Amino acid sequence: MDHEQAFELLPGYIDEELSLSESLEFERHLAGCEQCKRAYELQRQVSAQLRQNDLRMDAPPELAARIRAALPVQRSWWQRLGASFGGSGRLGGKGRAGGTGSAVGTLGWAPLGAMAVSLVALTWSAGLYLSMPSGDTRLTEELVDSHVRSLQFDHLYDVISTDRHTVKPWFDGKLDFAPPVVDLAQQGYPLVGGRLDYLNGRAVAVMVYRYKLHPINLYVWPGSEAGTTPHIYERQGYHLAHWSAAGMNYWAVTDAGESELNGFITDLRAHPAS
Structure with missing residues (x-):
């Protein structure tokens, strides 16, 4: 640069x-x-x-009053509904006296038709909102997308691991927290590297492990949004696990099987540094 x-x-x-x-x-x-x-x-x-704050200036009272007076009057929904019915009755009565009740009375029902259309639109919007994925669903989608990107672009790690003492110091100064780093090579899950990622609206640490030919991305950031018991999910052919421990959120993502991921989690949680 x-x-x-x-x-x-x-x-x-x-x-x-x-x-x-x-x-x-x-x-x-x-x-x-x-x-x-x-x-x-x-x-x-x-x-x-x-x-x-000392650079800010409050508007003079007379200016504020003029602005408020110029704003349109906001009526409640019930007031607008009552005005619609009242207008319909008056228009209908005038129509009977003048012999044009049919044409004018129809105009009196126009606001009700508009409100019916608005009600249908509101119902559709509510259904659309309720059909949107929840926060947890969006997060699992982010995790799977991040895992897939790391494989497609050959960006599994920013630092290659020779042992945990290589990866842990690499995170110093790059995050506002110190992620716990554990090497599980003796258990069959060697630590191969680490990287930074952006997830759930913040920077997170990612430790990369392997089980045979299967990479396991372990995402870590501060918080305790999940219980201490890991829960394993399956999304788009990948297995994910989520738990919290010692003030940290953990998410593990892999294309390995559920039993392999469960073994990794068991060995990781049994390690004193985790």
Whole structure:
């Protein structure tokens, strides 16, 4: 990354709008460039000053009153319904007196027709909302997609493991937490590497294990959203397991069988460092 690219990414980095890979690339450039460090610090200070409360000004009371007076009056649904029925009755009566009750009375029912259409649309929207996947379903879909991407693009790991002492220090400074790293080579699940990923709206640690030819992605981030007992799912031909321990969320994803994944989880949870 050169200076021009860094300056283009600087505002997005300060506002936390960059992707994980862009942020990491920008931070690597920033670590070795004094000129960009000074530019970053200057823009960070300006951004912080603009957020200060003393730069904000309340609108004068008379301006606020004029704005409120100019806004349209919001009537409740019941008020609008009552007005529709009331308007229908008056129009119908006038029609009887003037001999045009049929034409005018029909107009009185027009708001009711519009409300019926609105009710149908509301019912359809509610059905659509209820048919949307839940948070857990979306998360499992994200996990499977992440696992598949790591295989398709040959990006299983950012750091290759010789042992757990290679992978664990690699995460230092890249995350706001220290993930527990365990090597299960003696149990038949060697640790082959680690990487960063973005999942569930945050950066997470991924430890990559193997069982024979089957990779196992173990995703870890702070939290206790699941119980301590692992639950194994099957999605799109992959097996997933979810549990929490010691203030960390764990998700394991693999194309290996359920019994192999269960053995991996048992050995991992039995390890003192996990």
